[in-house]
Amino acid sequence: MPIALIVHGGAGAIAPQRQAAARQGCAAAARIGWEVLRQGHSAMEAVMAAVVALEDDPTFNAGTGAVLTAAGHAELDAGIMDGATLGVGAVAGVRRIQNPILLAQAVLASPQVLLLGEGAEALAATQGIPFIDPMHFVQSYQRMPSQPLPADASGLDHEGKHGTVGAVALDAAGHIVAAASTGGYLGKPEGRVGDTPIAGAGFYAEDGVGGIACTGDGEAFIRMQVARRVAEALGRGMDAQAAASQVINVVQTRIGGTGGLIVIDATGRVGFARSTVNMSYAYFTEGLSAPVVGI
Numbered sequence: 001m002p003i004a005l006i007v008h009g010g011a012g013a014i015a016p017q018r019q020a021a022a023r024q025g026c027a028a029a030a031r032i033g034w035e036v037l038r039q040g041h042s043a044m045e046a047v048m049a050a051v052v053a054l055e056d057d058p059t060f061n062a063g064t065g066a067v068l069t070a071a072g073h074a075e076l077d078a079g080i081m082d083g084a085t086l087g088v089g090a091v092a093g094v095r096r097i098q099n100p101i102l103l104a105q106a107v108l109a110s111p112q113v114l115l116l117g118e119g120a121e122a123l124a125a126t127q128g129i130p131f132i133d134p135m136h137f138v139q140s141y142q143r144m145p146s147q148p149l150p151a152d153a154s155g156l157d158h159e160g161k162h163g164t165v166g167a168v169a170l171d172a173a174g175h176i177v178a179a180a181s182t183g184g185y186l187g188k189p190e191g192r193v194g195d196t197p198i199a200g201a202g203f204y205a206e207d208g209v210g211g212i213a214c215t216g217d218g219e220a221f222i223r224m225q226v227a228r229r230v231a232e233a234l235g236r237g238m239d240a241q242a243a244a245s246q247v248i249n250v251v252q253t254r255i256g257g258t259g260g261l262i263v264i265d266a267t268g269r270v271g272f273a274r275s276t277v278n279m280s281y282a283y284f285t286e287g288l289s290a291p292v293v294g295i
């Protein structure tokens with residue numbers, strides 16, 4: 001079976017001074033994930049390694065780089081799906097977790113599918129998953145160049161920080177895993193949850209079909225079940241790139257939702273599409289010695 005891996009670092013209008021860091025962060029995460037796959041490890045291990053690297057890079061609005069809500073604290077969401085078992089693990093609204101994707105993976109191993117806030121953090125404590133001082137997010141925000149909280153920051157083409165992250169991998173055994181992690185959007189209302197921890201909306205994986213990870217207007221992506229819609233297009237025989245472009249187009253024309261997504265189909269073909277000005281991404285497929293990187 002061919003192997004493949006793709007990551008993204010969020011859709012939106014990425015300010016010119018942030019573009020090099022976004023490209024480099026995606027390339028670095030793709031290299032980390034690809035090395036895991038190349039050494040014969042699983043898509044699960046590759047996706048986890050790539051998403052942890054993206055969460056640890058303050059360039060991105062996920063993990064340590066997460067933005068603040070209107071109430072002035074960070075609330076992070078993440079989700080992962082194992083295409084071999086159709087298992088899902090997700091967390092929403094966690095405030096003290098350094099790598100929400102690690103906690104999502106712990107939920108995947110539990111009987112539950114989605115845990116919120118303090119309940120999710122209680123699981124983290126039992127699993128030895130690292131906590132972070134919530135003040136970290138406030139202090140990093142204060143260090144950013146003057147950024148007043150916009151009254152309505154929900155549009156992706158404003159200058160607020162973007163950088164939801166995602167990764168999809170196909171391993172040599174034919175297993176596909178997809179994952180996503182985000183801080184949501186700058187100034188979001190307290191308690192708001194978007195598509196990132198919602199299977200079928202922000203991410204989806206099914207062996208023999210494909211894997212998808214999304215970024216964009218979370219509410220639109222939930223309403224249109226974007227990741228699932230791409231999987232259905234793949235299931236009808238559409239190739240990865242055509243499916244990505246078609247679904248991103250439908251979300252925009254049908255309900256005005258903008259964003260982007262990455263996809264790998266069951267044969268290892270990669271696709272990506274965006275309706276925003278930018279989306280940072282990087283991918284490896286068989287035969288490449290360096291990642292293809294774009295924004």
Ligand code: ASP
Pocket residue numbers: 010011162163164182183184185193194195196214215216217218219
């Ligand atoms: N989809 C994310 C959310 O709605 C935001 C983003 O991807 O920029 O929380």
